[in-house]
Each structure stands twice: as structure tokens, then as C-alpha cells.
Amino acid sequence: MSKQAIEKLNLKGKVNIEIPEILFSSVEHALRMLVRDLETVLGASPQLVTESDKNAELCIRLALENDDIPKRSEAFGFRFHSDGVIPYMEIIGHDELGLVYGILEFSRIYLGIQPFWFWTDQSIAKQLEINIPCLDYDAPVPKVRxxxxxxxxxxxxxxxxxxxxxxxxxxxxxxxxxxxxxxxxxxxxxxxxxxxxxxxxxxxxxxxxxxxxxxxxxxxxxxxxxxxxxxxxxxxxxxxxxxxxxxxxxxxxxxxxxxxxxxxxxxxxxxxxxxxxxxxxxxxxxxxxxxxxxxxxxxxxxxxxxxxxxxxxxxxxxxxxxxxxxxxxxxxxxxxxxxxxxxxxxxxxxxxxxxxxxxxxxxxxxxxxxxxxxxxxxxxxxxxxxxxxxxxxxxxxxxxxxxxxxxxxxxxxxxxxxxxxxxxxxxxxxxxxxxxxxxxxxxxxxxxxxxxxxxxxxxxxxxxxAAIQYGPHADDLAGDEYYHHPARQIIGHWLQGKCKQPDSRLFWAVGEVPFYHQVKNFEDLLAQGIEKWGAWLTRCDEVLAKLDTDDLRRATDHLRFHGALHLSGCEGFYWMCRSFREYHEQRYPQAFVFASESMSFYKKGLDILRDAEHGKWDRFYRADWLTNIESTVNNVDTVRQFLRMHGDSPDFFLWYKEYLMPETEKHIYLENTHRNPLSDSELAVLLKQHFTRSGSINP
CATH class of the missing domain: 3.20.20.520 (Glycosyl hydrolase family 115)
Known part of the structure; x- marks a missing residue:
């Protein structure tokens, strides 16, 4: 049978593969990947043989002197032949990496295994057979050595x-x-x-x-x-x-x-x-x-x-x-x-x-x-x-x-x-x-x-x-660390009593201006970010609602995850800035409420990380030590405790009495029966409701 008469190579069931007798460790790894890929797609583990096998549908080998494979490092090619009855395909590599790349490119082109299949949880389609056009192929030279x-x-x-x-x-x-x-x-x-x-x-x-x-x-x-x-x-x-x-x-x-x-x-x-x-x-x-x-x-x-x-x-x-x-x-x-x-x-x-x-x-x-x-x-x-x-x-x-x-x-x-x-x-x-x-x-x-x-x-x-552009250059776009490192710097500067001087560590982001204006400049940018990331996430959720289970999980991990982390970070940082503004105006209960809002949004970031840790990804983000969302949550919690010292201390019942206790009770309650103060979170929820009803905050 002439090469021109070979039109297609059909692979199904248990594929026979002839491999070199002497294997590089790298090629052994690549063959294990190929075996796994074929078993996933065709449902059967291929048969690997080292001796010449007339039934082999695939032959993997190093190039010989008379082969027309390009003679350069890492080169590989596909060649198709027939022994007169059964067509077969050769994956020929110039060297060990040529063989590795040839094997993996075969897997990509004909089995549909994408480079990041593992990292994206790619859904790999099962097939009864694979039809391969018998067209010779030489890999192009990579641009970068x-x-x-x-x-x-x-x-x-x-x-x-x-x-x-x-x-x-x-x-x-x-x-x-x-x-x-x-x-x-x-x-x-x-x-x-x-x-x-x-x-x-x-x-x-x-x-x-x-x-x-x-x-x-x-x-x-x-x-x-x-x-x-x-x-x-x-x-x-x-x-x-x-x-x-x-x-x-x-x-x-x-x-x-x-x-x-x-x-x-x-x-x-x-x-x-x-x-x-x-x-x-x-x-x-x-x-x-x-x-x-x-x-x-x-x-x-x-x-x-x-x-x-x-x-x-x-x-x-x-x-x-x-x-x-x-x-x-x-x-x-x-x-x-x-x-x-x-x-x-x-x-x-x-x-x-x-x-x-x-x-x-x-x-x-x-x-x-x-x-x-x-x-x-x-x-x-x-x-x-x-x-x-x-x-x-x-x-x-x-x-x-x-x-x-x-x-x-x-x-x-x-x-x-x-x-x-x-x-x-x-x-x-x-x-x-x-x-x-x-x-x-x-x-x-x-x-x-x-x-x-x-x-x-x-x-x-x-x-x-949707990204926040914090500076004049095209690359001045905020990643997730923008919502955390500067926020913790602001908290440290604030709680150390340095509010009368700017924080020089923040000049790169918001300029060499008084500290109050540094925080306000962040607040203004974050407000824009909330609007843009909120709109992007709304569009994202509309699309995700249409997807089947596999695509939904994938799009949640590789699209929604990112937008949701941005939005939760934007909101957490924004409300922390608002809290400082209320503190600056000596409106301490309102500042406490906004710090609690900040903390709840930052906690959403932790929930987003945990949601992405399904299946094999269990605990994948547990070592978030660099952006360190948990550290930010703890910092904002410290702010809440600091603010509660401003007017609710030492009994931590005064704000409840002033804002939440019914007027009739204020004048007749017996103090020795009302000594269990509310937790920070409980108090924040009730104060938010009170201040919203009274119009003394504008969330």
C-alpha cells in the first residue's frame, strides 16, 4: 500500500505501542502520561512493547541518520506508513526532549489533552475510536531556545x-x-x-x-x-x-x-x-x-x-x-x-x-x-x-x-x-x-x-x-495584594497614633499628602473598584447560571474566583477607610459599625478560598501567607476592639444602653441584672440597624 493510499489511522480499545529498548527517564515519564491519556480517552490501557511488533499502531523512536526529521535539538515529527495491511504512525524525536514533546503533542492534537488539563480540571471526553489523518508533520522551531x-x-x-x-x-x-x-x-x-x-x-x-x-x-x-x-x-x-x-x-x-x-x-x-x-x-x-x-x-x-x-x-x-x-x-x-x-x-x-x-x-x-x-x-x-x-x-x-x-x-x-x-x-x-x-x-x-x-x-x-488603575501607567493595575498590604499599613499607622503625619510607605499609591487624604484617596479608588468589579461579577454570574456542572465548577474556579476576591477585597478595604473617616470625626460607634462591615467583607475572601478547595484541591490555599487575607481580618478585628474602647469601655454596655435599649428600660433597669455585654459582631449588627433607621450613617 502506497503512502498516498493511507488516509486514516483508526485507534480504538487497547492500542499497541512500540517503544525504544533503551529509555531516557524523561521519556519514561512521558510514556506514563501517554498511557494515562489513552486509558482516559479510549477506556483501555495500551500495550507497550520494546521489540518490533507488526501489530503496533504507534511506534516511538529516536531518529536515525537517514530519517528526514529536522536535525536540531528537541525536534520531532510524525510519519505514517503501512506494512501492506495495517497503517501505523511513528513519533520520531531527534533527542530525548524531542521524544517527550512528540508524545505530548500527539496527546494534545489527537486525544484533546490540553497543557493545563490538571490545573483546570479539564473534562476529557471518552471516545470509542480516534481517527488520525495520515499527514506527516514536523514540529516548528520554537522562537525561544x-x-x-x-x-x-x-x-x-x-x-x-x-x-x-x-x-x-x-x-x-x-x-x-x-x-x-x-x-x-x-x-x-x-x-x-x-x-x-x-x-x-x-x-x-x-x-x-x-x-x-x-x-x-x-x-x-x-x-x-x-x-x-x-x-x-x-x-x-x-x-x-x-x-x-x-x-x-x-x-x-x-x-x-x-x-x-x-x-x-x-x-x-x-x-x-x-x-x-x-x-x-x-x-x-x-x-x-x-x-x-x-x-x-x-x-x-x-x-x-x-x-x-x-x-x-x-x-x-x-x-x-x-x-x-x-x-x-x-x-x-x-x-x-x-x-x-x-x-x-x-x-x-x-x-x-x-x-x-x-x-x-x-x-x-x-x-x-x-x-x-x-x-x-x-x-x-x-x-x-x-x-x-x-x-x-x-x-x-x-x-x-x-x-x-x-x-x-x-x-x-x-x-x-x-x-x-x-x-x-x-x-x-x-x-x-x-x-x-x-x-x-x-x-x-x-x-x-x-x-x-x-x-x-x-x-x-x-x-x-474591571481592575483598579491606581497610577498613570498601563501596568498600574491593582492585584489582590493592593487590598491587603496597604490596608494593614494604614491600620498600623492609625493605631500607633501617627494620624497627624502621612504614611510614607503609601506615597507610591496615593501621593505625599496628609494621612487623612491618603486614606480618602484609597477610598475613592476603591469605590470605583466596587462598582466595576460588582458589574463584572454580575455578568459572570449570569453566564455561570447557564453552564452545566463541569463547566460551572471550572468557570467558578478560573473566572468567578478572581473577580470575587477582587470585589471582597475592594469592599473590605473601602469600609475600613470609611471607618477611619468616622473615627476622624469622633463618631466612634459609627466607625465601629463600618469596621465590622470591613471585617465581614474581608472574611468573604476566606470563604472564596475555601470554596475553591474542592476535591484534589483540598487545602490548596491554606498557606495564604503572602496576600494573607486572614491577617487582614485579624487586623480589622483589632480596629473594632480599639474603637469600642472609645466610649463603650470599661463595661462594654454603654453603647447598648445609649442606642439600643428601649427608652422605658433605660431609667428602670437594675444594673446588677444586665451585665452580659454583647459581642462585637452582635453589637455591630444591632448598631447598624439603629443608625440606618435613624439616618446617622449612609452605608
């Missing part, structure tokens, strides 16, 4: 299961999603114990591993290894070099993108530990010296090493100033500001927004470190989806590629689950180099939802329009 995730601020992954550090059960779905997205490198977590499985498993699954810029070469932190010593390279170079040598020895047989860097302990400039470096010249010279030493140490042990330098924070400023000298074959990694804009990040109130991209005269190789989630104690999105638009992401990444920063793309992916839409946009960009945002959204929604797709697409598109 090294592309992957930094699993950073990963508290949900840490808190999800009891064992610490996280086990294979946690990490395998992370690395699987990355591989299904075409990624090939990872920083697996932040400052996790060195005896954890994370680096070993990432390597075992075929990924390049790389390092946090605060942990050059993946070495042990100096002060952990040598507690009590001054972390000064100038004083003890041999101790630093011992740690670097140990890291090189430990990783020399792995695929590593070696990060060269020199920062101080705790991800701070090194001169915090060594203040004698008090000029840019001295600092740049030391960084250059250390990087060259690390470069030479690796080069003496590792064959064909790949080097990177993260131009992050002070190193970027020194490099742009001409104070840091780097070897030409080092990939320079440029970072966004944490909010998706390729400019320098905001430091407290300083926001210079210096462009963070290579210039036209830049020599060498360049790449990007980019955030779709961030934690900065100001306005970042951590629990919620990136608030910027797909078009904004497209513009920033495509402009960076045009500037030559396309050798490397590392995405801060956080805890994966809240960020799948943004991560899927970046998947398309690192693969193709460009994206049609409308087409991508069509494919994303149709890949994960079965019905009402146009209305769901509108919700994804309009999500960004």
Missing part, C-alpha cells in the same frame, strides 16, 4: 500537602504542565531545603534546571553554611568558592543553565554586608570579578556550559552604567518590573521606569525574566489572575523579542493554578514568537469549556477592564 518557569512565591504548593519540602505528588503536575507547554527549563521553587526532590525530579523529567539570582550556581546561602560569619567575599573568598565548587560538583552531570551572580544574603545588594563598597565603580568591579571567577570554575569542570546573568535590581543599574563587565557568551537576562512592563521595578516609592531591554549596540545573547504573578507588599497579583490584558502581554513580549531578547524566557508562574490563562498566552509567545490574541482566546476557551464559549471569552477579555 530556553523557555520555562520560575516556581516562585509558591506557598500554595508548599501548603497544599503535609510533607515538606513538597514531594513528587506536588511537583510532577507542575513539570508535566511545563513540558506540555513546550517548556524546557525550570527554577523549581524558592529557597527550599536542599534534600528536597524538586531539582532531581525536574532533571529526571528532562528539564534544564537553573537558579534564583540570589542563589548563584544553585549554591548554599553563605550564612546558612557559615552562620555568624560576615558574608564578605573580600574577607573570605575561599569560603564562597568552596560553596560554588560543591554546587558545580553536585550538578555537573545535569542539564544546567548556570546563573552567575553576586548578591548579598536574603536577595539584597552585597554591599549591605560589606559597606566598604560605597561607589558604583567598586561595586561593579567586585561583581565583574566574582562573575568571572564563577565562569572559570564552571568552565574547568563542565563541558559546553550555558551561562546566564540576571540583570535584576542593582546589577541591571550597574551594567547599564558601564560598571559591570560580562563574558560575551553569557546570556543577559532582562527583567520586567513585576507588573509585566519591561522597565525597572518600583522600589518602595522610587519608580524610575528605566527601560529594561538590550539596546541596538548590545553584543551577545539576551533573554527575559517576566512576571505573570508577583509578590511585592504593594499592589501585585498573587492569588488572582494577571490583571493586564492579553494585548498588553503581546506588545511587551513581542517588543522584547524585536530588541533581540529571545534566547531565554523565564516566567514567574507562582502557584500555577490561578495563572493558567496568562501562562498559556506566554506558551504561545515562546513557541511562535507572536500571538493572535483573539484566535488564542478562541482556542483556549474551546479547549477547556464545552458551551457558552462566546460569553466566557467576553469575561476573560473584560476582566482587565
Amino acid at each position: 530556553y523557555r520555562g518557569w520560575f516556581v516562585n512565591d509558591e506557598v500554595s504548593l508548599i501548603g497544599w500537602k503535609d510533607p515538606y519540602p513538597p514531594t513528587r505528588e506536588v511537583w510532577e503536575p507542575v513539570f508535566e504542565a511545563l513540558l506540555r507547554s513546550g517548556g524546557n527549563m525550570v527554577i523549581p521553587g524558592t529557597d527550599l531545603p536542599r534534600d528536597g526532590i524538586h531539582y532531581k525530579l525536574a532533571s529526571e523529567m528532562g528539564l534544564w534546571v537553573t537558579h534564583h539570582h540570589a542563589e548563584p550556581l544553585g549554591a548554599e546561602m553563605f550564612l546558612r553554611a557559615f552562620p555568624g560569619r560576615n558574608a564578605s567575599y573580600q574577607e573570605a573568598p575561599e569560603l564562597f568558592e568552596r560553596l560554588w565548587a560543591e554546587a558545580i560538583e553536585e550538578q555537573k552531570n545535569m542539564k544546567v543553565l548556570w546563573v552567575l551572580s553576586f548578591r548579598g544574603q536574603g536577595d539584597a545588594p552585597f554591599w549591605y554586608n560589606d559597606p566598604s563598597f560605597d561607589t558604583s565603580e567598586k561595586r561593579g568591579a567586585m561583581i565583574s570579578k566574582v562573575i568571572r571567577k564563577q565562569y572559570d570554575m564552571i568552565g574547568s569542570v563542565v563541558k559546553n556550559p550555558v551561562y546566564c546573568v540576571a540583570l535584576y535590581g542593582e546589577i541591571a543599574e550597574l551594567f547599564k552604567g558601564g560598571y559591570v563587565d560580562l563574558p560575551e557568551d553569557v546570556i543577559k537576562i532582562w527583567a520586567d518590573n513585576g507588573y509585566g512592563k519591561m522597565v525597572s521595578r518600583r522600589h518602595n516609592n522610587q519608580n524610575h521606569r528605566v527601560p529594561s531591554l538590550p539596546t541596538s549596540d548590545d553584543r551577545g545573547r539576551d533573554g527575559l525574566y517576566y512576571h505573570v504573578t508577583f509578590h511585592d507588599l504593594q499592589a501585585s497579583n498573587h492569588l488572582t489572575m494577571y490583571p493586564g490584558s492579553a494585548t498588553f502581554l503581546k506588545q511587551e513580549i513581542e517588543a522584547a523579542f524585536a530588541a533581540g531578547a529571545d534566547d531565554y524566557l523565564l516566567i514567574n508562574c507562582g502557584n500555577i493554578r490561578p495563572h493558567v490563562y496568562s501562562l498559556d498566552i506566554l506558551r504561545e509567545l515562546w513557541s511562535a514568537g507572536t500571538i493572535d490574541v483573539k484566535k488564542h482566546l478562541n482556542e483556549f476557551v474551546s479547549g477547556y469549556y464545552a458551551s457558552h464559549q462566546d460569553e466566557l471569552k467576553e469575561l476573560y477579555q473584560s476582566y482587565t477592564e
